[in-house]
Amino acid sequence: MAVEKPHMNLAVIGHIDHGKSTTVGRLLFETGAVAPHIIESFRKEAESKGKGSFEFAWVMDSLKEERERGITIDIAHKRFDTDKFYFTVVDCPGHRDFVKNMITGASQADAALLVVAAPDGVMEQTKEHVFLSRTLGINQLIIGINKMDAAKYDEKRYNEVKEQLSQLLKVVGYKPDAISFIPMSAFVGDNISKPSENTPWYKGPTVLDALNALTEPEKPTNLPMRLPIQDVYSISGIGTVPVGRVETGIMKKGMKVSFMPANKEGEIKSIEMHHEEIPQALPGDNVGFNVRGIGKGDIRRGDVCGAADVPPTVAEEFIAQVVVLHHPSALTVGYTPVFHCHTAQIACSFVELMKKLDPRTGQVKEENPTFLKTGDAAIVKIRPTQPMVIEKVKEIPQLGRFAVRDMGSTIAAGVCMDITPKQMR
Amino acid sequence: MGNVAIIVKIMPESPEVDREALKAAVRAAVPVDDIQEEPIGFGLVALKAAVVVPDSAGAPDEVEAALQKIDGVASAEIVESTLV
Numbered sequence: 001m002a003v004e005k006p007h008m009n010l011a012v013i014g015h016i017d018h019g020k021s022t023t024v025g026r027l028l029f030e031t032g033a034v035a036p037h038i039i040e041s042f043r044k045e046a047e048s049k050g051k052g053s054f055e056f057a058w059v060m061d062s063l064k065e066e067r068e069r070g071i072t073i074d075i076a077h078k079r080f081d082t083d084k085f086y087f088t089v090v091d092c093p094g095h096r097d098f099v100k101n102m103i104t105g106a107s108q109a110d111a112a113l114l115v116v117a118a119p120d121g122v123m124e125q126t127k128e129h130v131f132l133s134r135t136l137g138i139n140q141l142i143i144g145i146n147k148m149d150a151a152k153y154d155e156k157r158y159n160e161v162k163e164q165l166s167q168l169l170k171v172v173g174y175k176p177d178a179i180s181f182i183p184m185s186a187f188v189g190d191n192i193s194k195p196s197e198n199t200p201w202y203k204g205p206t207v208l209d210a211l212n213a214l215t216e217p218e219k220p221t222n223l224p225m226r227l228p229i230q231d232v233y234s235i236s237g238i239g240t241v242p243v244g245r246v247e248t249g250i251m252k253k254g255m256k257v258s259f260m261p262a263n264k265e266g267e268i269k270s271i272e273m274h275h276e277e278i279p280q281a282l283p284g285d286n287v288g289f290n291v292r293g294i295g296k297g298d299i300r301r302g303d304v305c306g307a308a309d310v311p312p313t314v315a316e317e318f319i320a321q322v323v324v325l326h327h328p329s330a331l332t333v334g335y336t337p338v339f340h341c342h343t344a345q346i347a348c349s350f351v352e353l354m355k356k357l358d359p360r361t362g363q364v365k366e367e368n369p370t371f372l373k374t375g376d377a378a379i380v381k382i383r384p385t386q387p388m389v390i391e392k393v394k395e396i397p398q399l400g401r402f403a404v405r406d407m408g409s410t411i412a413a414g415v416c417m418d419i420t421p422k423q424m425r
Numbered sequence: 426m427g428n429v430a431i432i433v434k435i436m437p438e439s440p441e442v443d444r445e446a447l448k449a450a451v452r453a454a455v456p457v458d459d460i461q462e463e464p465i466g467f468g469l470v471a472l473k474a475a476v477v478v479p480d481s482a483g484a485p486d487e488v489e490a491a492l493q494k495i496d497g498v499a500s501a502e503i504v505e506s507t508l509v
């Protein structure tokens with residue numbers, strides 16, 4: 001019996017038109033994830049239409065149509081296998097309004113494949129996505145310098161783009177030396193599954209090699225237990241039942257827990273998942289649990305359940321690194337949009353703009369800037385208008401990220417660097 | 426501009442909410458391609474609906490808002506999104 005390979009969520013990111021979808025298609029194709037009979041039927045169709053060569057683009061187009069005709073929950077995700085892992089691919093939506101869902105959503109990407117077209121180099125969305133991957137806590141990155149066929153497979157151009165990218169990556173704290181920059185063509189198939197003769201100067205891994213070299217992420221079971229509350233129920237004959245997804249640590253039956261900012265304590269009487277009672281719940285588990293000592297009215301969505309001895313942190317103020325994704329004019333001190341952090345949605349004020357960062361050098365471009373605009377990255381001080389749980393991204397990354405929204409549109413994304421905690425006892 | 430498949434997790438207000446009626450209301454509110462049940466515990470069952478929306482401004486909010494308005498829904502929240 002084959003042992004199931006470890007699973008990885010792979011986000012494919014990059015600027016508009018740089019070849020993300022083509023790359024996903026190519027990966028599915030080269031790893032055999034597209035059924036052979038589908039490819040065969042296209043080959044036949046191509047022949048019958050008198051086309052001498054089989055056109056890869058056709059396959060992709062028709063698969064796209066097929067997907068759009070009727071999506072099911074299972075095939076919403078594209079899956080392919082390499083020797084070591086099975087991957088599900090998230091081809092990230094381009095519009096920033098989807099960013100909130102990526103930050104608060106269920107399936108955190110374990111690695112990202114950044115696609116950059118060689119003829120264009122680093123573009124606006126390349127920059128945005130690199131900042132976002134960091135914000136989302138994606139620590140493993142592979143870079144595909146795509147469309148090398150359209151850049152005459154020129155080593156000099158490859159090096160220029162690699163250099164541009166290295167600068168950008170350093171700013172947000174990635175180590176370019178530890179990252180593969182693969183010259184490729186999703187269209188032609190260069191350096192995807194085997195080294196290409198078109199790039200004899202390149203000695204590094206192919207895309208599949210780089211995917212196989214990723215490391216399996218560990219479940220954050222060693223961190224303090226945190227479960228942001230989604231909904232709270234009062235079930236007859238049982239009592240108060242909060243529902244949510246364990247983000248970190250282990251929730252155990254009998255455990256003493258603390259709910260913040262509600263500032264209530266209780267004891268876990270029982271935990272259920274898939275309608276079965278379980279002795280403990282792990283990160284990623286969607287559970288309902290019955291707590292002794294808590295009434296339905298005591299806690300609500302946005303509160304966080306944590307271990308009583310390491311209770312969730314309530315912030316008086318916090319310092320954050322943010323990237324402004326879109327602001328119609330200028331963001332200044334006093335601005336109070338809604339912060340979406342785990343299941344909480346709380347209006348928070350920008351009380352200080354501390355530093356503006358230069359994306360090209362990583363250096364502080366300006367101390368105490370008077371405003372921030374679209375595309376800026378900055379260190380800022382934030383004060384929630386109501387008690388709110390947030391954690392330092394270095395300590396509990398899952399609860400250290402947020403999206404900033406205003407009037408129905410996404411303004412910024414960021415991570416919490418430091419906290420002035422509110423004394424709750 | 427492409428289309429995005431989003432998966433929305435819908436929680437009922439109580440275990441007593443009629444699931445089939447809720448599914449019908451969900452289908453009437455947004456263009457659903459698939460609905461699955463995810464049992465949680467204590468009689469509570471989440472619905473997971475796959476919906477395809479354009480990759481454009483406001484699209485995810487509109488779906489969440491339309492579903493939150495349904496009688497018997499406690500919360501509706503997008504848990505996954507990917508281009509199709």
Ligand SMILES: Nc1nc2c(ncn2[C@@H]2O[C@H](COP(=O)(O)OP(=O)(O)OP(=O)(O)O)[C@@H](O)[C@H]2O)c(=O)[nH]1
Pocket residue numbers: 014015016017018019020021022023094146147148149150184185186187188426427
């Ligand atoms: N020459 C060349 N063209 C490519 C390559 N990869 C993709 N293209 C072309 O570039 C265009 C955009 O490709 P897509 O895969 O749709 O790009 P994308 O990044 O998914 O675009 P959006 O989803 O719109 O952001 C298409 O016309 C592709 O055929 C490549 O390796 N070489």
Ligand SMILES: [Mg+2]
Pocket residue numbers: 020021022427508
């Ligand atoms: Mg695309």
